[in-house]
Amino acid sequence: xxxxxxxxxxxxxxxxxxxxxxxxxxxxxxxxxxxxxxxxxxxxxxxxxxxxxxxxxxxxxxxxxxxxxxxxxxxxxxxxxxxxxxxxxxxxxxxxxxxxxxxxxxxxxxxxxxxxxxxxxxxxxxxxxxxxxxxxxxxxxxxxxxxxxxxxxxxxxxxxxxxxxxxxxxxxxxxxxxxxxxxxxxxxxxxxxxxxxxxxxxxxxxxxxxxxxxxxxxxxxxxxxxxxxxxxxxxxxxxxxxxxxxxxxxxxxxxxxxxxxxxxxxxxxxxxxxxxxxxxxxxxxxxxxxxxxxxxxxxxxxxxxxxxxxxxxxxxxxxxxxxxxxxxxxxxxxxxxxxxxxxxxxxxxxxxxxxxxxxxxxxxxxxxxxxxxxxxxxxxxxxxxxxxxxxxxxxxxxxxxxxxxxxxxxxxxxxxxxxxxxxxxxxxxxxxxxxxxxxxxxxxxxxxxxxxxxxxxxxxxxxxxxxxxxxxxxxxxxxxxxxxxxxxxxxxxxxxxxxxxxxxxxxxxxxxx
Amino acid sequence: xxxxxxxxxxxxxxxxxxxxxxxxxxxxxxxxxxxxxxxxxxxxxxxxxxxxxxxxxxxxxxxxxxxxxxxxxxxxxxxxxxxxxxxxxxxxxxxxxxxxxxxxxxxxxxxxxxxxxxxxxxxxxxxxxxxxxxxxxxxxxxxxxxxxxxxxxxxxxxxxxxxxxxxxxxxxxxxxxxxxxxxxxxxxxxxxxxxxxxxxxxxxxxxxxxxxxxxxxxxxxxxxxxxxxxxxxxxxxxxxxxxxxxxxxxxxxxxxxxxxxxxxxxxxxxxxxxxxxxxxxxxxxxxxxxxxxxxxxxxxxxxxxxxxxxxxxxxxxxxxxxxxxxxxxxxxxxxxxxxxxxxxxxxxxxxxxxxxxxxxxxxxxxxxxxxxxxxxxxxxxxxxxxxxxxxxxxxxxxxxxxxxxxxxxxxxxxxxxxxxxxxx
Numbered sequence: 001x002x003x004x005x006x007x008x009x010x011x012x013x014x015x016x017x018x019x020x021x022x023x024x025x026x027x028x029x030x031x032x033x034x035x036x037x038x039x040x041x042x043x044x045x046x047x048x049x050x051x052x053x054x055x056x057x058x059x060x061x062x063x064x065x066x067x068x069x070x071x072x073x074x075x076x077x078x079x080x081x082x083x084x085x086x087x088x089x090x091x092x093x094x095x096x097x098x099x100x101x102x103x104x105x106x107x108x109x110x111x112x113x114x115x116x117x118x119x120x121x122x123x124x125x126x127x128x129x130x131x132x133x134x135x136x137x138x139x140x141x142x143x144x145x146x147x148x149x150x151x152x153x154x155x156x157x158x159x160x161x162x163x164x165x166x167x168x169x170x171x172x173x174x175x176x177x178x179x180x181x182x183x184x185x186x187x188x189x190x191x192x193x194x195x196x197x198x199x200x201x202x203x204x205x206x207x208x209x210x211x212x213x214x215x216x217x218x219x220x221x222x223x224x225x226x227x228x229x230x231x232x233x234x235x236x237x238x239x240x241x242x243x244x245x246x247x248x249x250x251x252x253x254x255x256x257x258x259x260x261x262x263x264x265x266x267x268x269x270x271x272x273x274x275x276x277x278x279x280x281x282x283x284x285x286x287x288x289x290x291x292x293x294x295x296x297x298x299x300x301x302x303x304x305x306x307x308x309x310x311x312x313x314x315x316x317x318x319x320x321x322x323x324x325x326x327x328x329x330x331x332x333x334x335x336x337x338x339x340x341x342x343x344x345x346x347x348x349x350x351x352x353x354x355x356x357x358x359x360x361x362x363x364x365x366x367x368x369x370x371x372x373x374x375x376x377x378x379x380x381x382x383x384x385x386x387x388x389x390x391x392x393x394x395x396x397x398x399x400x401x402x403x404x405x406x407x408x409x410x411x412x413x414x415x416x417x418x419x420x421x422x423x424x425x426x427x428x429x430x431x432x433x434x435x436x437x438x439x440x441x442x443x444x445x446x447x448x449x450x451x452x453x454x455x456x457x458x459x460x461x462x463x464x465x466x467x468x469x470x471x472x473x474x475x476x477x478x479x480x481x482x483x484x485x486x487x488x489x490x491x492x493x494x495x496x497x498x499x500x501x502x503x504x505x506x507x508x509x510x511x512x513x
Numbered sequence: 514x515x516x517x518x519x520x521x522x523x524x525x526x527x528x529x530x531x532x533x534x535x536x537x538x539x540x541x542x543x544x545x546x547x548x549x550x551x552x553x554x555x556x557x558x559x560x561x562x563x564x565x566x567x568x569x570x571x572x573x574x575x576x577x578x579x580x581x582x583x584x585x586x587x588x589x590x591x592x593x594x595x596x597x598x599x600x601x602x603x604x605x606x607x608x609x610x611x612x613x614x615x616x617x618x619x620x621x622x623x624x625x626x627x628x629x630x631x632x633x634x635x636x637x638x639x640x641x642x643x644x645x646x647x648x649x650x651x652x653x654x655x656x657x658x659x660x661x662x663x664x665x666x667x668x669x670x671x672x673x674x675x676x677x678x679x680x681x682x683x684x685x686x687x688x689x690x691x692x693x694x695x696x697x698x699x700x701x702x703x704x705x706x707x708x709x710x711x712x713x714x715x716x717x718x719x720x721x722x723x724x725x726x727x728x729x730x731x732x733x734x735x736x737x738x739x740x741x742x743x744x745x746x747x748x749x750x751x752x753x754x755x756x757x758x759x760x761x762x763x764x765x766x767x768x769x770x771x772x773x774x775x776x777x778x779x780x781x782x783x784x785x786x787x788x789x790x791x792x793x794x795x796x797x798x799x800x801x802x803x804x805x806x807x808x809x810x811x812x813x814x815x816x817x818x819x820x821x822x823x824x825x826x827x828x829x830x831x832x833x834x835x836x837x838x839x840x841x842x843x844x845x846x847x848x849x850x851x852x853x854x855x856x857x858x859x860x861x862x863x864x865x866x867x868x869x870x871x872x873x874x875x876x877x878x879x880x881x882x883x884x885x886x887x888x889x890x891x892x893x894x895x896x897x898x899x900x901x902x903x904x905x906x907x908x909x910x911x912x913x914x915x916x917x918x919x920x921x922x923x924x925x926x927x928x929x930x931x932x933x934x935x936x937x
Contacts, residue, residue, distance in 0.1 A: 355743070384707070386692045393692070394649070405743060406702050407682050408712065410750035414731075415715045418724075422717060461737045465730050474722040495720045499727045502717075506731040508743040 033322045040349035041318035043326050043340055049078045053348045055455055059513040060310050060354070061085060061342060062137040064364030065453055082342045086335050088136035090174035100129040103375065104166065113250060116163050120154040120391060123165050125375035127389045128382075130173075131363045132372055142338075143172040144359065144389065145309045148397035150187045150219060152196045154390050160246060160253040164191040165390055180302060180332040184219055185289045188239070191255040197395065200244040200255055202236060204263035212236035214395050220292050222301040227270065234267040238275060238284040257283055270295050293332070299324040302332070311347055313354050313401030319346055352455075352512040355401045358385035358409070360513065362416055365505055368453045370435050373423050381416040385409060405511070417505040421498040436487055436497070443470035443485040450500055456509040466503065470496050559787055559836050563913050566782055566829070566844045568775070569690065569798030570822070573648065574848035575808065576868035577896070578815050580615040580635055587891035591855040595862070601811050605629060610880025619811055620820040623827035624871070631879035633871060634935050636905055638884050640867035640898025642929070644850060648803070648864075651849040656695035658903050658923045668698020670903075671794055673922045674910065675701045679793045682749050686785065687796040689778045695796065702746075709757045709781045760788035768832040774799045775825030783832045786842075793914055802848060806859035822846065830873070840875035843913050843936075847902065854891050867898035870905055876913070876937050883933060904931035912936040 033042060046053075054073050058065050062085075073081045092098075103126045104115035118126075131140045147169070154165040168190050175183055187193055188211070194200045202208035212235040216227045241262030246253050259280035267275045267288075273295055275287045292298065303323035307315035323341070330336045341347055356364065362382060366372055382388050386409075387398055437449040447466045451458050458466070470492075473483040486492055504510060581597050582588045589596045602616035603625040610631055617625040627633040641660050645651045654660055658670035675684040676699040685703035687693045692705050706712050717724040728751075735748050764787050770780040778797040785792055801818055808815040826844065833839045851868025872882075884899035903926035907919040913936055920927040 399697075402742060403697075405746040406705070407746060407749040407753050408705055410747045411712060411714065411754060414750075418715050418717060422719070424719065459737060462734050465733055465737075469726065469730055472726075474720070474726045476722055478722050478725060480726070495717075495723050498717070499720075499723055502724075502727050503730050503734070506747065507734060508738060508741060508747060511743050511747075 033325065034318050038318060039345040041316060041322050041346055043322050043344040043346055045340070045343045046345045046348055049073075049348070052351050054078065056348055056351055056513075057081070057342060059352075059364075059455060060347075061141060062367075063131060063141065063360065064366075064368035065455055066368060067453070079343060082339055085136070085138040086177060086339055088139045092170065092174070094135070096130060096133045096135065099133070100126045103129055104163075110250070113252070116250075116252060117159050118162055118166065120157075120162065120165075121376070121379060123154050123162065123169070124379050124388050124390045126166070127169055128363070128375040128378050131359070131389075132366050132375070132378070137367070139173055139176075142176040143169065145305075146172040146176050146183070147389065148309075148392065149305055150193065151392040151395050151397040152190075152192045153392050153394075154192075156196055157192060158253075160251050161191070161195060161244075163252070164195070164255075168192040169390060177335045177338070178333075180298075180327075180334055181289060181293050183334075185286055187219065188215065188285050188289065189242075189283070194242050194255050195244065199239060200242050202240050202242075203261040204237070204240050207233070207236035207240055207263065209233065209236040211239050215239070215288075216292070216296075218395060220289075220298045220301060221296045222304070225301065226296045231269050234269055234275075235288050237263040237265070238267050238277075238288045241283045297324070298332075299327040302327055306337075306341065308400055310341060312350065322346070352509065354513050355404050356511055356513050357398065357404060358382055358387040358413070358416075359389060361413055361511065365417060365454070365501075365510075366420060369420075369450075369501055371420050371423070371501070373420050377419055377423065378416075381412070381419050384412045385416065410511075413511070414502070414506050417502050421502055424494060436493075441487050443467045446470060446485065446487070446497065447500065450497075450504055454501070454504045454507075454510050456504050456507045462507075466500060469503070470500060559789055559838055561786055561789055561838050561841050562791070562793065563841045563843070563915065564786065564793050564795065565909055565914060566779075566795045566842065567797070568779075568822070568825075568844065568846045569796070570802045570818070570846065570848035571652075571798055571800035572802030572804075572848075573651075573850045573852055573864055574802045574818075574868060575804055575815060575852040575862050576848070577851070577854065577891075578808070578862075579618050579621070579819060580869050581618065582886055582891065583614055583616055585886065585888040585891050587854070587888050591891060593856070594860065595808065595810060595856045597810055608879075612881055614881065614886070618816065618819045620816045621823040623823045623830075624873075627826075627830070627873055628879060632875065632877055633873045633879050634877050634882050635880070636870040636872060636882045636900065636933060636935070637886055638867045638890070638896065638899035639847075639870045639902050639905060640850070641901055641903070642898070644866035644895070644898065646850070646864040646866075648849060653694060655847065655849055655902060656693065658906070659925050661925060669693070669695035670906065670922050671695040671703065671796060672697050672699030672701070674794065674916070675699055675703045677921055678914065678916055679703075679791070681791065682753065683785075683790050683792050685794040685796065686790075686792050688781050689774075689797055689799075693796060704753070706781070708777070709761050709784055712757050713754050714751075756788070756790075760784050760790070763788065766832050767835045768828055770828045770832075771824050773821050773824060775821050776828045779825050779829040780832075783829060783836070786833065786838060787836060804852070804861045805857065805863060806861040808861045826873070834875075843872060843874035843877060843909055845905070845909065846871035851896055853894060854896055855894065866895040868896070870902065872905070872909070872935050874913075878935055878937050882935060900933060901926055901929050901931040903929070904933050905935070908933050908935050 054070060055065060057078060058069050062069065101115060104118040104122050106117055109115065109117055134140055152168055154162055157165060171186055171190060175186060197211035197214055198208040199211050202211065209232050212232045215235065216232065217223045221227065241257055241259065242255050243258045243261060244253055244255050262280065262283065264277040264279055266277060269275055269291050273291050275291055277284050300320055303320045304315060307319055307323060311319065326340055327337055359382060362378055379388060392398055437445050444467050447463060447470065470485040471482065472480045474480060485496065578595065578597065581602050583599060599616060601619055603619055603622060604616055605625060605628050606613050608629040608631050615635065624633060641654055643660065645654060650664065653664040656669050657664050657667040659667045671685045679685060680701040682702060682704050684701055685696065687696055687705045689708060696703050696705055714728055732751055735744055738744050761784055764784040766783065770776040782795045782797065799821065804815050807813065833842050847870050848868055850865055852862035852865040857863050890896055903923040907923050910916040910919040910922060
C-alpha cells in the first residue's frame with residue numbers, strides 16, 4: 001500500500017502532516033493513539049457517564065432531549081442505548097414512514113403512479129415528518145449527516161425526475177450504517193447524483209469533470225489530498241456510461257447504464273495506478289472507488305467529517321489522526337466506528353461546545369416539547385433559516401457550527417419557535433398539558449421541568465425571572481398583575497407555558513449542543 | 514463576530530446595557546429620535562460616509578438589449594428578430610459624455626437622462642478570464658472575486674471587505690438576496706436581510722402584551738449572562754431589530770416608491786441611509802434575466818425587466834438626491850454574465866460572456882469606459898471580456914470607499930492588471 005501525500009498543501013485540516021497518522025498506520029484502532037493520553041483525542045471507551053454525558057449523547061445523536069431516553073439510559077446504561085440506536089429497521093416498513101410517504105402524493109397523480117411526481121417542497125416535508133415523528137431519530141440524524149456530505153439538491157430535478165430525490169434520501173437513511181466504501185459507490189451511481197453532477201452527460205470522448213472533481217474533493221479525500229487535475233480528468237473518463245431516459249408512457253425518467261457512452265480504455269490514476277476497464281458489461285465506477293480507498297487517505301477525510309458533525313466545531317489534529325486509525329481498523333464499517341465514537345472519551349470531552357444547525361434546533365424543539373407542527377410550517381420557517389433538508393445551497397452542503405450564529409439567524413430562530421407555539425388549534429388533541437410535570441406543579445417546577453428538557457442551565461437570577469413571568473398576568477396596557485400559575489387554567493397553559501418555552505428557546509444554551 | 518468591550522453589563526439598566534452592546538458592536542449610539550420633527554420637516558441632509566449600492570440582475574442580463582450598439586452591422590445580422598431599431602431607442606448623444614455608439618432601451622428613460630447628465634458610467638465588455646456559462650459558477654466568480662481554485666469554499670469579496678474595513682454586522686447589508694455568497698467567510702458576519710420590515714420578532718397574536726413581556730425577559734436574561742459568541746449573536750439580533758424598527762418608522766421621503774420588486778428593496782437602502790447606518794456596502798437585486806425564450810423587443814419580457822430596473826433606480830436616486838447624499842452614493846448594476854451575440858430559435862438569447870456594468874453617482878465620471886465594442890466582437894458567438902469586473906470593484910473600493918489597498922480584497926485580480934477610472 002502506498003499513501004499519496006498532498007501535492008499542493010493549502011490551509012485546513014486536509015494538510016496536517018501525515019507523520020502523526022503514519023505513526024499509527026495499520027496499527028489498529030485500539031492502540032497507537034497519538035496525542036499523549038489527551039482524553040479529548042482518545043477513542044478508547046469511556047468508563048463512566050455523567051448526567052451531562054447522557055444529555056450530550058442525546059443532543060448530538062437524537063433531536064433534542066426526552067424524558068424517555070434519559071430514563072432508558074438510567075436503567076440500561078449508555079452502551080445499551082448506543083447499541084439500540086444503531087439498530088433501526090431499514091425496510092421502510094414503519095407506520096411513521098408509511099404516513100410520511102403519503103405526503104408525496106398529489107391530487108393530479110395518474111392512477112397507479114401516486115406519489116411519483118412530488119414537488120421539492122413535498123420531498124422536504126416528508127423528511128421533516130420523519131424527523132419529527134420517528135422512533136429512531138438517529139436514523140434521520142445520520143442520514144442528514146450523509147446528506148450534507150454527499151450534498152444533492154432536488155432543485156435541479158424536473159417533474160419526471162424528482163422522485164429520485166426520495167430514493168436518494170432513503171439510501172442515506174437505510175444504508176448509512178453499512179460500509180462507507182459501499183455508500184460512496186451507491187451515491188456515485190445514484191440517479192439524483194448523476195443528474196446533479198452531470199454524470200448522465202459525461203460520455204466517452206467528452207467526459208464531464210464535475211462529478212470526478214467532487215468525488216475526490218468532497219466525497220472521499222478532501223481538496224488537494226493526494227490527487228491532481230490529471231486524476232480528475234482520468235477519473236471523469238471512468239465515470240462515464242449513464243444516460244437519462246424518458247418513459248413516454250408514464251412521463252417518468254430513469255437513468256440507465258449505456259455501454260455506448262462508456263470510455264472502455266484504461267486510465268492511470270495517482271501517477272502510476274493503472275485502472276483497466278471492465279469493458280462494456282458494466283460501469284467502471286467501483287474501480288475508481290477501490291483505487292481511491294486503496295491509495296488515498298479517505299480515512300482522514302471521513303474522520304474529519306465525523307468529528308465536525310458529532311464531536312467538535314474545530315477538531316484537533318490528534319483527534320483526526322486517532323479517529324482515522326479507528327476507521328481503518330474497522331475497515332470503514334460505519335456501525336462499529338460510530339459505536340466506538342459514541343462511547344469514546346473524545347466524544348464526551350467537551351459539553352455544549354457545538355452550535356446546533358437550524359434543523360437540529362427546530363426538530364429538537366418540536367420533539368422535546370411535543371408541540372408538533374405541520375411539516376409545511378416547519379419547512380417554511382427553515383427556508384428563512386436557510387436549511388431545508390433535500391435542498392442544500394450547493395454541493396458543499398450547509399455552513400457548519402459557528403457560521404450559523406448570524407444575527408438574522410438568531411431572529412429567525414425566535415420566529416420559528418413563535419410559529420410552533422402559535423399552532424394552538426393543531427395541538428388541541430395532543431395538548432401541551434401532556435408535557436407538564438406530574439402532580440400539582442407550581443411555577444418553579446414548571447420552569448425547572450422545561451429548562452431541563454430544553455437543556456437550558458438557569459442561573460438563579462434567570463430562574464427568578466421565569467418564575468416571576470409564570471406568576472404574572474400581562475394586561476393589555478403591558479402592566480403586570482400578580483396571578484399565580486395554575487396548571488389547570490387553560491389560559492395559563494396556552495399563553496404562559498408557551499411563552500416560557502419561547503423564552504427558553506431564545507436562551508443561548510438552547511442554541512448549543 | 515466582532516468582540517465586545519470588556520464592560521460587564523450587569524448592574525446597568527436594560528437600555529444602558531443595550532446601548533453598550535450597540536456601541537461595542539460598532540452600531541453607534543441610538544441618538545435622539547424626534548419623530549414629530551421628522552414627520553413635518555422636509556428631509557434634511559443626512560450625515561453619512563460614502564457608500565456603495567450593488568444591484569444584481571440575476572440570471573444573466575442581455576446587456577446588448579439594454580445598451581444597443583449603433584453603427585455595428587453585426588448587431589442586426591446576429592439578431593434579425595431581436596435587434597431594436599434605432600428610432601425606437603433612446604439617444605445618449607448630448608451632455609458632456611455624448612455618444613452615438615450606443616442608444617438605450619426605450620424602457621429606460623431615467624437612466625438615459627442620467628447618462629446625458631453625466632452621472633452614469635457605462636463600463637463596456639466587463640467579465641473575467643475563461644468565462645463560465647453556468648449561472649451558479651459564474652455567480653460564484655462574481656461573489657468571491659476569484660477565478661481560480663475552489664470557489665464554493667472561497668470567501669465572498671464583501672465578507673473580506675467587511676472584515677478589513679467595516680467589521681460590524683451592519684458594515685455591509687444584503688437585502689432580499691437570501692444568504693448571499695459574497696457576504697460569506699469573514700469573521701464580521703455582515704447582515705443578510707429579507708427586508709427591513711420582516712426583520713423583527715414576530716408577535717404572538719393570541720396575546721401581544723404577553724409576547725412583549727417574553728421578549729423583555731429574553732433580553733434581561735441575555736444581560737444576566739456573561740459574554741459568549743452565542744450570546745453576542747443573540748444580543749446583536751435584538752439590538753438590530755430595534756434599530757431597524759426605528760429606521761423604518763423615522764424614515765420620511767418625498768419619493769413614493771413604486772410597488773415593484775426592485776423599488777421596494779431599494780427603499781430599504783434609503784431607509785438605512787436616512788438612519789445614518791454605518792453600512793458601506795448595500796447589496797440587492799432581482800431575477801428574471803435568464804431570457805432563453807421570447808425575450809421581446811420594445812415591449813415584452815426583457816423590456817419589463819429594464820423598466821423595473823429604471824424605475825427602481827429612479828426612485829432611489831431621486832430619494833438620495835433629496836436626502837443630500839447623492840455625492841456619497843455609488844450605484845453599481847451588474848449581472849453574472851451577458852448573453853450570446855446571436856439570437857436563438859426561441860426568440861431569446863442563451864448564456865454568454867461579457868456585458869456592460871452601469872455605475873452611477875454624484876461623483877461618478879460618466880460616459881463610456883472600458884475597451885471599445887467593435888463589429889468583430891459582435892460577429893463572434895460570445896462577447897469576449899475586455900475588462901475584469903474586479904477592476905471595477907477595486908476602483909470603487911479605493912476611490913469611493915477610501916480603501917488604501919483593494920488588492921487585499923481582490924488579490925488574484927491584481928495580477929491581471931486591468932484598471933478603470935470611474936470617479937471624478
